[in-house]
Amino acid sequence: xLENARExxxxxxxxxxCVAEVGEPxxxxxxxxxxxxxxxxxxxxxxxxxxxxxxxxxxDVRGHGRSTAPRPLRGGFTLEKLTDDFLAVVDxxxxxxxxxxxxxxxxxxxxxEFATVARTEGRIASFTSMSGPSLDHFGHWINTRLRRxxxxxxxxxxxxxxxxxxxxxxxxxxxxxxxxxxxxGKVWPRVLERFERVPGDGYPTSSLPTDAAHxxxxxxxxxxxxxxxxxxxxxxxAPVQLITPLGDAFLSERLYDELEQWVPQLTRRTLPARHWIxxxxxxxxxxxxxxxxxxxxxxxxxxxxxxxxxxxxxGQLVLVTGAGSGIxxxxxxxxxxxxxxxxxxxxxxxxxxxxxxxxxxxGAPEAWAETVDVSDEQAxxxxxxxxxxxxxxxxxxxNNAGIGLAGSFFDTTPEDWKKVLDVxxxxxxxxxxxxxxxxxxxxxxxxxxNTASAAAYQPSKALPAYSTSKAAVLMLxxxxxxxxxxxxxxxxxICPGFVNTNITSTARFAGVDAEEEKRRQKRTARLYxxxxxxxxxxxxxxxxxxxRNEAVVPVTPExxxxxxxxxxxxxxxxxxxxxxxxx
Amino acid sequence: MTTAVAxxxxxxxxxxxxxxRLAYECAEAVAASLEPGVTEREAARMQxxxxxxxxxxxxxxxxxxxxxxRTAFVNFxxxxxxxxxxxxxxxxxxxxxxxxPVHGGFTADIGYSGSLGLNPLQDKLMDDLEAHRELILREVxxxxxxxxxxxxxxRLMVRQGYANRHRAYPFGVIAHKVDRVKERRWSPKxxxxxxxxxxxxxxxxxxxxxEGWSPLRSPYRFSDHPPRPGLWAVEPxxxxxxxxxxxxxxxxxxxxxxPEESAFWLDDDLPHVRRWAEGK
Numbered sequence: 001x002l003e004n005a006r007e008x009x010x011x012x013x014x015x016x017x018c019v020a021e022v023g024e025p026x027x028x029x030x031x032x033x034x035x036x037x038x039x040x041x042x043x044x045x046x047x048x049x050x051x052x053x054x055x056x057x058x059x060d061v062r063g064h065g066r067s068t069a070p071r072p073l074r075g076g077f078t079l080e081k082l083t084d085d086f087l088a089v090v091d092x093x094x095x096x097x098x099x100x101x102x103x104x105x106x107x108x109x110x111x112x113e114f115a116t117v118a119r120t121e122g123r124i125a126s127f128t129s130m131s132g133p134s135l136d137h138f139g140h141w142i143n144t145r146l147r148r149x150x151x152x153x154x155x156x157x158x159x160x161x162x163x164x165x166x167x168x169x170x171x172x173x174x175x176x177x178x179x180x181x182x183x184x185g186k187v188w189p190r191v192l193e194r195f196e197r198v199p200g201d202g203y204p205t206s207s208l209p210t211d212a213a214h215x216x217x218x219x220x221x222x223x224x225x226x227x228x229x230x231x232x233x234x235x236x237x238a239p240v241q242l243i244t245p246l247g248d249a250f251l252s253e254r255l256y257d258e259l260e261q262w263v264p265q266l267t268r269r270t271l272p273a274r275h276w277i278x279x280x281x282x283x284x285x286x287x288x289x290x291x292x293x294x295x296x297x298x299x300x301x302x303x304x305x306x307x308x309x310x311x312x313x314x315g316q317l318v319l320v321t322g323a324g325s326g327i328x329x330x331x332x333x334x335x336x337x338x339x340x341x342x343x344x345x346x347x348x349x350x351x352x353x354x355x356x357x358x359x360x361x362x363g364a365p366e367a368w369a370e371t372v373d374v375s376d377e378q379a380x381x382x383x384x385x386x387x388x389x390x391x392x393x394x395x396x397x398x399n400n401a402g403i404g405l406a407g408s409f410f411d412t413t414p415e416d417w418k419k420v421l422d423v424x425x426x427x428x429x430x431x432x433x434x435x436x437x438x439x440x441x442x443x444x445x446x447x448x449x450n451t452a453s454a455a456a457y458q459p460s461k462a463l464p465a466y467s468t469s470k471a472a473v474l475m476l477x478x479x480x481x482x483x484x485x486x487x488x489x490x491x492x493x494i495c496p497g498f499v500n501t502n503i504t505s506t507a508r509f510a511g512v513d514a515e516e517e518k519r520r521q522k523r524t525a526r527l528y529x530x531x532x533x534x535x536x537x538x539x540x541x542x543x544x545x546x547x548r549n550e551a552v553v554p555v556t557p558e559x560x561x562x563x564x565x566x567x568x569x570x571x572x573x574x575x576x577x578x579x580x581x582x583x
Numbered sequence: 584m585t586t587a588v589a590x591x592x593x594x595x596x597x598x599x600x601x602x603x604r605l606a607y608e609c610a611e612a613v614a615a616s617l618e619p620g621v622t623e624r625e626a627a628r629m630q631x632x633x634x635x636x637x638x639x640x641x642x643x644x645x646x647x648x649x650x651x652x653r654t655a656f657v658n659f660x661x662x663x664x665x666x667x668x669x670x671x672x673x674x675x676x677x678x679x680x681x682x683x684p685v686h687g688g689f690t691a692d693i694g695y696s697g698s699l700g701l702n703p704l705q706d707k708l709m710d711d712l713e714a715h716r717e718l719i720l721r722e723v724x725x726x727x728x729x730x731x732x733x734x735x736x737x738r739l740m741v742r743q744g745y746a747n748r749h750r751a752y753p754f755g756v757i758a759h760k761v762d763r764v765k766e767r768r769w770s771p772k773x774x775x776x777x778x779x780x781x782x783x784x785x786x787x788x789x790x791x792x793x794e795g796w797s798p799l800r801s802p803y804r805f806s807d808h809p810p811r812p813g814l815w816a817v818e819p820x821x822x823x824x825x826x827x828x829x830x831x832x833x834x835x836x837x838x839x840x841x842p843e844e845s846a847f848w849l850d851d852d853l854p855h856v857r858r859w860a861e862g863k
Contacts, residue, residue, distance in 0.1 A: 329744075333824065354744055361704040362824065536824075 001044040001203060002058070004051075010059070012088035013081055018066035019059040019089055023051035028125075028297050029094040030054045030289065033086075035105020035132060036219075037180070037188075037212035039065030041205050042104070046278050049286035054100075054293065057093045061085070061107070063214030065207050077217040079113040079135075079226070086114050090123055098125040100293045101238075104278050106218050108132025116234040116262075126296040127236065128289050130243040131275055133255045135222060137262055139230025141255060160252045170219045177213040185209035195249075197488060198279040199443060239265035241292045243285065245273040267292065268311045272549065273445060273488065280488075281444050283393070287315050307338035307363065309543050314339035315365065319387065319394045321374050321431060322401030324351020326501030327451060330539035331398055332356075336364035338543070343391060345383065346401070347373040366391075374401045374427030384434035393442045396546055399431040400451040402470075404507025406520075406581075409464045411511025417465055419508075424469035425476075432480055436489070445488035447546045450477045454497040454559035457566040459577035465510075470495075474552070481551055490549040496538045497559030498531045520583050527582070595689075595763070596835065599814060600850050602684060602691040603833060607853055609633045610680045610695035617699060619674055623648040623667035626680065634684045641764060642777040643683030643690045654679045654696070654705075654827035656748050656820075677705040677826050683761075683816075685777060690761040692816035694831030695854065708821045708828035711743050713859045715819040716830070716848075719758075723810050723836060723846040729797075730807040733757055736819055748822035748829075758817040760798035761833060812838045814849070830855045 005020040020040060030050055032043040040058035047056045062085055063069035063077065070076025090099050101124050103111030112134030114120050115127045133141075145153040170176050179185075185208055192198045204211075240263045244253050253270070260266055269288055273281050307313075318335045322328035324346030332342050336359035344359065344367065346352035352369035359367035368391065372379045387394065405412070405420040428450050439446035453470040455463055474493045481491035504524040509517045533556050545553045554563040565573045613629045626648035634646075649656075650670045654677045659665070672678060676699050683692035698705050715736055722732045736757060740747050764777070771778050797808070818831035833849040 337824070358704075358707075358744060358823070361707055 001041040001205070002047060005058075008092070010088050010092050013070075013084050015062045015070050015085070016068045017059050017062065017085060017089060019057060019093065021055065021057050021093060022047055023053070023055045025055050025093075027053060027055045028293055029057055029090075029097065029099040030293060031057045031059075031086075031090060031093075031099045031101050033101070033103040033107030033111055034058070034061065034064070035103075035107045035109075036215040037204075037208060038105070038107075039205055039207055039211055041065070041203055042276075042278050044203065045282035046285050046289070049282055050290060053290060055094070057089065057099070059085075059089050061110075061215075063217070064211040065205065069210075069214050073214060073217050075221060077214075077221040079110060079222055082110045083114055083117060083120065086110070087120065087123065098123050100124075100126045100128070100289075100296070102128040102130075102289055103132060104130045105132045105275070106215070109135060109218075109222075112137070112234075112236075115236045115238050115240065116231075118237075121237050124238040126239050126241070126292060128241040128243065128292055130277060130285075131245060131248055131251055133251065134234055134262070135226035136230040136234035137259065138255065139227045141258065142227065143230070144258070156252065156254045160255060163250050163252060166250070167219055167223060170216045171223075176216045180212035180216075181209045185212065188212075192276065196274050196276050196280070198276045201279075203279065234262060236263040239263075239267070239292075239296055241267045241269065241288065243269045243271065243277070243288060245275060245277050245281075246270055247272060247274045250275055269314060270311045271445075272490075283442070283444050284316075284395075291315060307334070307336075308540075309338045309547055312338070312547055313396070313543070316340045316395040317343070317392050318396040318398065319343040319345060319435060320398040320400055321345045321372075321427065322451075323355045324348040326503060327496065327499060327535045327538045327542075328398070328400040329355045330535040331400060331542050332359050332367075333362055334536070334539040334543050335396070336360070336362040336367060339363055339365065340396070341365055341391070342367040343370060343387060343394070344368070345370045345372050345374070347371065373423075374399075374430060375422035377426075377430060380427075380430040380434055384438065387435070388438055393438050393444075394435045394446065395439075396447045396449065397431060397435045397439070398449045398451070398542065399428040399473075400449075401427050402451060402453075402503070404503045405465045405510065406462055406507060406524075407465075407510025407512070408461065412465050413510065416508060416510050420465045420469050421472075424466070425472045428473050428476060432476070436480070436484070439489055440484065440487050443487065447490045447492070447549070448477075448480065448484075449492045449494060449542055449546060450474075452477065452493045452495050454495045454554060454556070454562050456493070456495055458562040458573060460581075461577055461579075462581045478551065490546070492542075492545040492550050493552050494538065494542055494545060495552065495554045495559050495563065496541075497533070497554065497556030497562075498528055499533045499535055499538055499556065500528050500531065501535050504528050523583055596849065598687060598689040599691065599761075599833060602686045602689045603693060603850055603853075605634070605637060605639075605686060606682055606684055606691040606693045607695065609637075609682065609684075610693060611854060613680060614678075614695060614697045617672055617678065619672055619699065621672045622669045623650055623653070624669060626650075626672075626678070627667040630680060630682050634682070634686075637686075639684040639686050641685040642772065643685060643692055643761060643764075644776045645772060646680065646682035648681075649679045649827070651676045651678075652825035655746075655822035655825055656827065657822075657825060672699050674700045675702055677702050677828070679827060679829060681829075681831065683777075685764050688763050688765065690764055691833065692759075692761055692818075692831055694818055694820075694829045696828040696830065702826070704823065704826050705828050708745070708823060708826065709830075709855065709858065710862065711745070712819060712821060712828060712830060712855070714739060714743075715821075716856075719817055719819070720834065720846060720848065723834065724842045726809045726845075728807050728809055729758075732810075740819075740821060743821070744823070746822045748820040748827055757819055758799075758815045758834070760811075761814050761816045810836045810846070812836050 005022050007020050010017045034040050034042045040060050050056050060067035101111050108129045109132040145157045193200050318340045320328050320332045323332045323344035332344050332355050342359045342364045344352045344355040349371040356367040356369035372383045402424045450473050452474040455467040456470040456474040477491050477493035505521050509520045538555050541555045554560045627646045630646035648667050650672050679696050681694045737747050815834045817834050820829035836846045839845045
């Protein structure tokens with residue numbers, strides 16, 4: 001599974017460890033430590049993505065994979081012995097320079113020990129932790145909650161207590177071993193694919209039953225001892241990056257609430273995924289690990305952007321259409337503040353370029369402007385190819401570009417219809433089709449946001465064409481959400497309502513002459529200005545919708561009100577539809 | 584006769600120029616001594632002490648200091664929020680120092696934007712302020728109504744992609760008149776504004792009300808007239824999300840027919856002007 005790996009064996013404390021290396025030995029060394037029940041091959045995808053820049057080292061923890069097991073097993077898996085193993089490995093692969101440590105699950109649990117004991121000081125340059133808390137921190141976490149059991153704290157305790165069922169199970173003698181060597185070992189790969197949504201790519205290796213059987217001693221040798229008497233000096237002596245998958249079935253994100261008191265330099269990241277992120281999200285992990293290692297290697301302290309959702313969007317690739325003004329521009333800025341890389345797409349080159357420039361100043365590590373008319377199928381295809389080739393696969397797609405069209409049905413000409421549907425509906429279809437496809441093919445999740453409108457569910461005799469186009473966007477989003485749910489891709493429809501943007505001054509008013517159209521544009525712009533709902537708040541709602549994976553998001557109070565009416569008293573809504581707007 | 588008037592005028596402008604320079608020197612000195620952890624109150628006190636040591640006894644208004652997103656007046660709803668708070672300065676944070684000392688009877692009113700360490704966003708805002716300085720001078724020379732100038736400045740800000748933050752100032756002013764002030768031994772202040780200066784402003788407002796002009800330049804109807812001769816403190820203020828930048832300096836408006844003479848900046852040797860010149 002590990003391509004072009006150089007293997008060596010390291011003897012330490014009565015066991016022989018199987019160590020694999022990929023990448024140039026001259027580059028900074030990144031040591032990847034696997035969890036339970038896994039072997040070093042769990043990192044195959046991540047290692048392959050890091051190998052071009054780093055000297056990547058992986059080893060099978062004692063008793064796992066092709067490393068030998070201690071005799072006897074009992075007492076052979078204590079954190080002290082695991083620390084001996086780690087030091088033996090890093091002394092062999094990187095005798096002169098400190099290494100960058102990365103751990104997942106039990107690999108992270110033991111790495112916390114490495115990063116907090118005195119004898120490894122100076123050997124660890126940075127530590128990236130995912131899905132594995134320090135047992136000492138965990139012990140203190142439980143103690144604080146037991147000492148002052150407020151309802152919230154009791155809830156947190158019970159929540160984590162329920163998620164830890166397998167820990168109790170592993171403490172029963174013999175039975176876990178029997179299960180793993182018997183039926184559980186056989187069905188495990190399918191369980192992972194079914195419940196953990198990992199790709200079926202030939203992993204786990206054939207050593208799984210023995211790995212899992214031996215690994216039970218990781219729990220039995222350490223958990224009770226450490227939780228009962230957690231160390232009081234478990235302070236990290238290296239910068240730590242904490243990556244928390246939000247859909248982890250085994251660990252609550254609350255476990256890390258008080259982590260700052262143990263880690264002076266902590267960078268937090270979150271991603272919507274389940275427990276086995278090294279297999280389900282290798283791209284994102286490789287990007288975050290690479291960034292963190294490079295920053296610490298250069299001696300820079302990592303200053304993450306302080307935007308509200310920086311943990312979630314830092315380094316992600318976000319494409320926003322209609323980003324030259326209004327809601328699109330505000331959305332691009334909000335993502336930029338959260339440290340995302342932004343592609344600002346607009347048919348107005350100046351507007352797009354300005355958005356990209358300001359996005360960089362706001363904290364986007366990179367930002368680009370692309371001039372494309374979203375209704376132009378070929379141009380959109382070209383854009384999709386260019387984005388995939390030059391910037392990568394989009395993590396969040398915001399189909400926001402839209403135009404306004406008012407006027408009665410009989411005043412609306414076929415050309416008017418074509419134009420509004422081309423931009424408002426086909427633009428969204430092209431976006432979802434092209435970029436959504438790239439997301440789905442990558443198979444590592446993502447999110448699509450489509451800007452619909454309150455007009456999608458609020459009928460009006462003044463906006464037949466616009467409302468139709470937006471209703472189509474709303475339904476498209478709902479259908480797509482159902483289709484993509486299985487692939488970890490969320491779809492949200494945003495229904496803003498009356499927002500103070502320049503859509504009013506560019507809107508077409510069908511059935512009136514140019515002069516009257518100008519007057520109505522001015523008048524609408526004035527009314528929207530009086531309403532004065534800022535696009536920044538819509539942008540905020542968009543980011544929140546992505547974080548929470550919301551389906552339909554009405555934003556302004558009037559949009560929320562109409563949404564409620566549409567569900568409970570649609571007749572009232574129809575009555576409102578008959579009113580003549582004050583233009 | 585005319586030479587005498589011109590001489591007196593020149594002496595007066597020299598006086599104003601001297602205070603304005605003093606104030607900017609103060610801003611630069613205080614800005615250079617700011618460090619992480621300093622609060623707005625402390626920064627305001629540093630300005631006050633610096634100027635008091637150099638003979639300033641009265642104020643048009645007491646020094647202000649705004650840090651972080653307070654430079655963009657984020658969530659400012661009542662005027663009391665302008666006053667310095669215990670907000671602490673952090674590395675990379677933008678700040679604005681704003682003071683209006685009276686010295687020898689001459690008033691200055693200045694605004695100085697900077698940041699602790701690098702802040703490329705505020706640099707960009709400062710760069711974009713240059714166009715406003717040119718626009719205001721040009722339009723004042725064209726004798727456009729104050730309200731129209733205000734609206735043009737506003738439009739330029741929107742075109743640049745920013746929010747107009749001076750709208751948050753009392754009366755939404757972008758400029759106000761400043762004048763000579765009699766020096767008194769006791770100079771009481773009301774809400775941070777010197778009573779002597781307020782008296783002057785009130786007298787102007789009264790005259791203006793009778794004659795149809797106003798000592799404030801704002802978007803409101805009372806500013807719908809060409810600029811009156813006199814000294815105007817002009818303060819365009821850009822805001823972009825959590826970052827703001829402004830400058831403030833005195834524009835001299837005369838009743839001369841010669842456009843060059845009809846309006847000019849009191850002093851072109853100021854930090855922000857030098858900055859733009861260096862950038863070219």
